[in-house]
Amino acid sequence: MSETQLKTLLAFFKAMSNESRLRIVGLLAARERSVQELAELLDLKEPTVSHHLAALKALGVVRARAEGVMRWHWLDIDALARMNRALLEPSGMAAITPKAESWEAKVLSGFVDEAGKLKVIPSSRRKRAVVLAWLARRFEDGRRYPEAEVNEIIQKIHWDSATLRREMIGHRMLARESGVYWRLPEEDWAQG
Incomplete structure (x- = not known):
C-alpha cells in the first residue's frame, strides 16, 4: 500500500469515526439534502454540519451542487464503492500491517552476520534446524554434488563443513551415496 493510500485510509477512518458524519452519510444515502435540512434532522448547528460536510467532501464521498442560494449535498456512492475496493479489500488492509519478522528470520539474524x-552453529536443536534449512536451500533441487563441492559451498558460510554436512544429512535435508550429495524435498526435512 502506498503512502498516499495509507493517508487516504487514515483520513477515511478518522472522518467516519464521528457519529454525526456517519449520520450525515446515512441521511445522504437516502437522498440529497441541504445544510439546513441536515442541521434540523441531526439537531446540530448549521456551521457544525458544514464542518462535517467539508470533511466528507475532502474524502470525495460527498458532492454538492448549487441551486440559487441553496447548496444541495449528496453521497457519491460510486466514490464510496471505489474507496472501499481500493482500501478495504483484504489485500489492501493486509498491506498496511507492518511485516512481522518471522521466528525463523529472527533466528537467522542472530546467527548470520x-x-x-x-x-556460530546454534546449540538449540530447533534453532539449528532453521540454520540448516537456510544452508540447505543453497543446494539446487535435482543436482548432484561431489563432496568437495559441498564442502566449498558450506565453507563460504562457515569453516566447519564436516559438522554442518553431517547435520544436514541427519535432518534429512541432504542425502549421500558414494561421496555424492543431493538435496531432499523440503517436506521431508526434520524440523528441530
Whole structure:
C-alpha cells in the first residue's frame, strides 16, 4: 500500500469515526439534502454540519451542487464503492500491517552476520534446524554434488563443513551415496 493510500485510509477512518458524519452519510444515502435540512434532522448547528460536510467532501464521498442560494449535498456512492475496493479489500488492509519478522528470520539474524556468514552453529536443536534449512536451500533441487563441492559451498558460510554436512544429512535435508550429495524435498526435512 502506498503512502498516499495509507493517508487516504487514515483520513477515511478518522472522518467516519464521528457519529454525526456517519449520520450525515446515512441521511445522504437516502437522498440529497441541504445544510439546513441536515442541521434540523441531526439537531446540530448549521456551521457544525458544514464542518462535517467539508470533511466528507475532502474524502470525495460527498458532492454538492448549487441551486440559487441553496447548496444541495449528496453521497457519491460510486466514490464510496471505489474507496472501499481500493482500501478495504483484504489485500489492501493486509498491506498496511507492518511485516512481522518471522521466528525463523529472527533466528537467522542472530546467527548470520551482514556478510551472510554463520557466526556460530546454534546449540538449540530447533534453532539449528532453521540454520540448516537456510544452508540447505543453497543446494539446487535435482543436482548432484561431489563432496568437495559441498564442502566449498558450506565453507563460504562457515569453516566447519564436516559438522554442518553431517547435520544436514541427519535432518534429512541432504542425502549421500558414494561421496555424492543431493538435496531432499523440503517436506521431508526434520524440523528441530
